[in-house]
Amino acid sequence: MAGFLFTGGGSGPGGPRALTSDESNRLAITRFRNYQAHGRAVTITVPGTAGALTVTASVDYRGKAGYGVVRGTGRGTSSDGLIEWTATSVSVHPMANAPAYAPAVPPRSDWYRRPLLATGSALDSSLAIALGLGSDRPDNAELLPQNGAAWQGRDEVGGHRVDIMTGPSAGHRSGTAGNVRYWLGPDGTMYRVRVSVGSEPQPVDIDFDTHRYVPVAPVTGAAASR
Template sequence: MATAAVFLLAGGGTGSSGPRALSSDEANRLAITRFRNYQAHGRAVTITVPGTAGGLTVTGSVDYQGKLAYGVVHGTGRDTSSDGLIEWTATSVSVRPMANAPAHAPASPPRSGWYSRPLLSSGSALDSSLAIALKLANDRPDNAQLLPQNGAAWWGRDKVDGHPVDVMTGPSSPVRAGTAGNVRYWVGSDGTMYRVRVSVGSESRPVVIDFDTQKYVPVKPVPGVTPPR
């Protein structure tokens, strides 16, 4: 089968001790890492979004089977005008501005004060980051044999929140040759994904998506907004 959608995203990386070809075990773990997210149903995430005028941090949960995510946004190095609650799908974003946004989103989204808009396919580091986070799951493993053939590689070892991980890069996009190494995955010994780094647009720093940064809270749809099917 073809490599899956998230491997097609262009991105950045970190300094490490590789690259070298993936071993059979490493290829197998990289092939199942997005399937692990799907098996888990959902994961708690912290998404760090770069920006020239200051960054944004989204803390929340992604329901990988329901294809719906929800959390709270805080500005970093900028004012609080972007702070508030956020819920998103692959095609839409709903935001609820809050002057004093909590550290974690309430388990049930408030019933009022929401504004919805289409998710932008380009020109927004935030929207690109949200889209990437939703794509980090698949309902079946990728083809482990195709990954190294298409340029996936091992770059080094690291630890994420105490978890030993291997840092691996995804393969080239079938429609964009030469993109191998653009997305980096921090993958545990059982294929669990603990971190992803990928660049977006013209930002000089990559988006960082960390998993299990807090307890996963099941995602509920914003009242009046129909979730995707």
């Protein structure tokens, strides 16, 4: 993942402090919880100097793919439409009047595929981060505090009482604990992730369970973008 930076905001009283054993265990299993769920409904808010982009999507954490709608705020509609992505590619279906939610079955035509950019695109970095928030095994709970993970405070997201913890990036690189904020429920369920991407002044927010999850169907017949 490219350009992870520490993000502020959202701390409750008393933080930061070292994680308790229970908190370390919750942080260690949070990405595994997404994998166990198979997929989650997400809303990704991507900042930008030309206006924000919002991706309302479903992410399949076993199939490693996401599908949804991307819409701009405070900008033109040139980026609006349906979007499907994997760890290596992004397929877009431009629409001047994009729906609030993607149809369960993707259109069969007018898709354009390009490589997912590792650097230089806040949108692509955000898509990669969202896809990386699932893992087929828990992280090592003992290593998280040693690498700087910490409790930051308490909050409420979508009616759920949560603890805010800083922890490692979804890319699982060494030395990245503290770079990402996780809003976690008592059982380790992930309800929000906040991370800065590249040089953008505002962080990316990824909120979970904002709408109904729809299984991700593969896009067929996408032409490569020129």
